[in-house]
Amino acid sequence: MRRRSQSFPIFTLAILWLVGWTLRVPVLATPPLATRIAESYGLEAMGIGALTMLPVVAIAFGAIPATLLIGRFGLKAAIIFGVLLMAVASTARGYAPSSLMLFAVSVLMGFGVALFQTALPAATRVWTPGHIALGNAVYLNGMMVGEVSGAGLTLPLVLPLAGEDWRMALFLWSVPILLISLAVTFVRTPKDTNTAPKAGVKDLASTASLPNWNDTRVWQFGLLLAGSVVLFFVINSYFGVILDARGEREALAWLLLLYNATPLMASFVVLASPGWIGRRRPIAASAGLAVIGLALFTFLSGWASWLGALLTGFAASVELILLVSLPAVIAKGRAVTQLTAGMTLIGYGIAFPLPMIGGWFAEHLGWLEISLIPSLVFGVAVLILAGERRFPTYIWAR
Template sequence: MTPARLALLALLWFTGVYLRVPVLVAPALAPQIGGELGLGAAGVGALTTLPVLMLGLGALPGAWLIGRLGARRALVMAVALMALASAARGLAPPAALLFAATAVMGFGIAVMQPALPAIVARWCPGFTALAVAVYMNGMLLGEFLGAGLTLPLIMPLTGNDWRLTLLVWSLPALIIAGLLTRPDDRAPDVEPPTPGSILGGDPRMWSFGLILGAASTLFFGTNAYMADLLAARGEADRLATTLFWFNLSQGAASLVMVPLAPRLVARRGPVLTTGLMAVTGGLAFLWLDGNSALVAAVLLGSATAIQLILMVAAAPHVVPPGDTGTFSAGMFAVGYGMAFAVPLAGGLLAELSQRPQLPIWPMLAYGLLVLPLIARMDFRRRVA
């Protein structure tokens, strides 16, 4: 592999890290933030689920920006916006500022999401599956870094100050934005896509989005409500350990996928298998406790990571390179819209009923409902 290709893959990896680090810091800091600002269960969960909503709502404007500015320029703007808004969360109270900054941060990540597949399709001909697996490995290791290392490593270094912790995690992303500013990405001479043209395009986009949403729902929802669930069964002291291994399992699974992705992408069997594994892991985590529940969390995290990579990497395989950004934007809009709505509904049910296990049930039901959709999935390439 040439040095230029290695440098490109490294830049994609570091960019991928910041698709998730700012989001997954929130579950680890939720007890401190919720206690200081007086947030209820739904409010604490929204620290994680609100960015997920923005990943859905911002995907279509993100596709428009990519068409208007070019993929690299849109990505630079999005990374810088994400970093500054993520750091601004530490300026709260008031709580409204916390949620506003969280929403802006989520919008920045929402633009990053379709920009990266569009860049991969153009920059990495002949090794798109490898490039997607690399930046997705960065993304999923970013989940581990944010959720798994915040409590045991970063918080002691910042004197247990959650505001400073947010700053430490956020501002290094500005370095990534700087590295992405090389002027070789001219805005295309085409009309930027509209929401109607994205959502009314290839009908497989809806299927891809719903399947991606099932994996994202189980992952983000479990992270969001893990503290409440563990506390309800007397295991609050296991939060740091469970977050650590749950999110590390995603990074480890994505690392395994780097060499395997070219052989597994655009095939129904691996997607269906990981969907079944995710539902099984979620059920086991709900009903077991202690180390058995930890093993179930690792199974859940690994399965959702692999399923997510398989779906994102399939997009450049089923549509022409010029359509990858819009197809991905629609897929992310549908998937992350579901990943916001389903856990939020579960959280509201839990708050009303005072039953902390309820948020998990809608997520598991959704995971089961998409299995027949996976079994009928068409991964053939569309002709331009």
């Protein structure tokens, strides 16, 4: 007789959700505090952009070494250490003696994120072997709520609790994250876990080799991913300073909340439309709408620009979800990991310099909105890839 499946893993799913929640909180708590941090360290527009984008590039380049560490020390240790490192480095940003050290600990925070972000997909296979899809959906939902929390609750809730001290605000955000890392220690691997998930974790280290750069999919999907990431983050990076320059600072708190709620709305839309995954048109449409929204935010002001920003947040998030879902659909076996690693490296790697270039132009030309132009131009350029005819179905599957 077939053995009964294990009981529903409510506690483990709750931990996965909480760990997913921590993925974006420290990163997206920075934009609401950007003007205050800039005043404390004397940062110009380029430096403000770096506050948000440096952790992003650390996530990109930290993914492959993170896989090696997971293979050496195990999933649970990697997740606990990654969450702890992220929390400690996030708090340390408030007490860095110089802007150089501020940027250094921001990179360290990003590496912590890369470490446990890389471990989470494998953790769902090992910790919830009978509910793998649900486990992935749970931590992804936690991540989306974390984006809303970090960006939307920092100004109206956390900063007042911190006595309007941005340094204390970063510390307060770290307290629940430290508690979550402690909670991870209580997760137990099910005794009836079959050998397939275990083998998958052991193979993680061996698949940590460099992606296959001769695979055209790595470049096409990596560049598309870069477009979605950079369009979302460039608005987050410069939202505060642009609204302040336009005399619209009073709208910043609620706009950040709405803007960073768009990924959560996007996740529900994609969940309701599973047929979009692996198709060209939904990705092309969302990429085009994201570009239109950024153009509206760049060249207009008031409510029209705000709607443009929200359109970009939603459309870029839909595009990102669809792209992240691609490797498991169009590749098989080891190629899934290699394609994911290559896409992540290219996507998040390119997402870093573009806002920095825009910030440099803004400093030297005196037009703050030009900080968005390089990202806008790149977004237009990658639309050509979204329209590539070979993209629409699964013909690239191997």
